[in-house]
Amino acid sequence: MHRVFKQANKRTPSKWRIVGFSLISGVCGIVLPLLMLEITLRFLPVSTATGTVAVDEHNPIVRFTPNQQFVFSKGWHFSIVNAGRINNYGFINDQDYTKHDAAGPGPVVIIGDSFVEAMIVPYAETVHGRLAKRLSTICPVYSLGISGSQLAQYLMFAKYALTEFHPQAIVFVVVGNDFDESLTKYRNDPGFHHFQEDPGTHELRLVRTDFKPSLFRRLLRRSALARYLWGTVGIGNIASRWPPKAEHDVQYVGNTAAYASEDRLIDSRRVVDHFFLELSQLVGVQKSRILFIIDAIRPEIYSQLDLGRATGSYFDLMRQYFLQQATRNGYEAIDMQPRFVFRNRFDGSRFEFPSDGHWNGLGHEEAADAIASARVLDALLSCGNRSDLASIGK
Numbered sequence: 001m002h003r004v005f006k007q008a009n010k011r012t013p014s015k016w017r018i019v020g021f022s023l024i025s026g027v028c029g030i031v032l033p034l035l036m037l038e039i040t041l042r043f044l045p046v047s048t049a050t051g052t053v054a055v056d057e058h059n060p061i062v063r064f065t066p067n068q069q070f071v072f073s074k075g076w077h078f079s080i081v082n083a084g085r086i087n088n089y090g091f092i093n094d095q096d097y098t099k100h101d102a103a104g105p106g107p108v109v110i111i112g113d114s115f116v117e118a119m120i121v122p123y124a125e126t127v128h129g130r131l132a133k134r135l136s137t138i139c140p141v142y143s144l145g146i147s148g149s150q151l152a153q154y155l156m157f158a159k160y161a162l163t164e165f166h167p168q169a170i171v172f173v174v175v176g177n178d179f180d181e182s183l184t185k186y187r188n189d190p191g192f193h194h195f196q197e198d199p200g201t202h203e204l205r206l207v208r209t210d211f212k213p214s215l216f217r218r219l220l221r222r223s224a225l226a227r228y229l230w231g232t233v234g235i236g237n238i239a240s241r242w243p244p245k246a247e248h249d250v251q252y253v254g255n256t257a258a259y260a261s262e263d264r265l266i267d268s269r270r271v272v273d274h275f276f277l278e279l280s281q282l283v284g285v286q287k288s289r290i291l292f293i294i295d296a297i298r299p300e301i302y303s304q305l306d307l308g309r310a311t312g313s314y315f316d317l318m319r320q321y322f323l324q325q326a327t328r329n330g331y332e333a334i335d336m337q338p339r340f341v342f343r344n345r346f347d348g349s350r351f352e353f354p355s356d357g358h359w360n361g362l363g364h365e366e367a368a369d370a371i372a373s374a375r376v377l378d379a380l381l382s383c384g385n386r387s388d389l390a391s392i393g394k
Helices: 002-008 015-041 127-134 151-164 215-221 224-232 235-240 262-280 304-310 314-328 336-347 361-372 375-380
Strands: 068-074 080-086 108-112 141-145 169-174 193-197 204-208 290-294 332-335 356-359
Touching: 015 224, 068 224, 108 127, 108 151, 127 141, 127 361, 141 151, 151 169, 151 193, 151 204, 151 262, 169 375, 204 262, 215 224, 262 314, 290 314, 290 336, 290 361, 314 332, 332 336, 336 361, 356 361, 361 375
Parallel strands: 108 141, 108 169, 169 290, 290 332
Antiparallel strands: 068 080, 193 204
């Protein structure tokens, strides 16, 4: 009896205490490794948060938080790393911009999406950096580029540039996903302008989707681990393409789906037609002062077999249509494909990164050379030294 009584008085952990210890152990097992990762990544070149500012009626143009340095990196092992500056207007450019009036000589303005944003390329190697160096004694060169922009947004950038800078010339860089993604039917990112079809008249109209960064988003920007997973590794891009769709939807040409359905082509051609209609109504710039640079079907251009397979893809058809419409509407347009193909056959150059489809420094160099050879520059800089311009990008 005495032995039984002593055993009954032994303290045994309660059920809730066991559950509590288990929960604490589980949380520590998750939190401590994450905390160690967070600390470690702060010493590595993780992409910084550029902080897109709120877009609304008071600030209708999408851009980054002004006056800051940034680091860009890509790949879990940081295969691509670049650093640069966001200027006083909130665009990636080493030069600050100055408001110009109509009386004085304005800048040359380069407009585009991530190709002009060029976060992946050192400023000196970008198309606008190369042009700015050569035109430094003649006029400044400004770049208005934000990833996610498309033809509808380009119009708003042009309107903004005309009001703010009164440019002497505007250069648009047009790439594979600029057509269908201009429609809210296909994409409607907060902070950007798109074309939306009026349900009554079926006409396209330019609309803005306002953007205000949430508290959760602002907090995530402070986490190196979150920026590493989302920006450097790019889990957001992986998630957007998962699960895989039909086979024709997972083939890409020119950084956009290769499959050219009839509906997609009809919608995209409407976008191009409406873009030129709206562009013709802009006040403050002549057609002779506007230039279009059209990207090539990369990387398929490096192989005759691959190029043949890419013929008839969505971007192949749309780039041809855009070039035709630009000429028909009286604008100068330069197709980068012959230039890229010629140089690749000559010296084996490739114009994108092994792990990224954006132009590398050589791609920007060829684009700068193309702009330097354009009639737009001839008319604009007839009083300048063309021998200097011929060496742009070299």
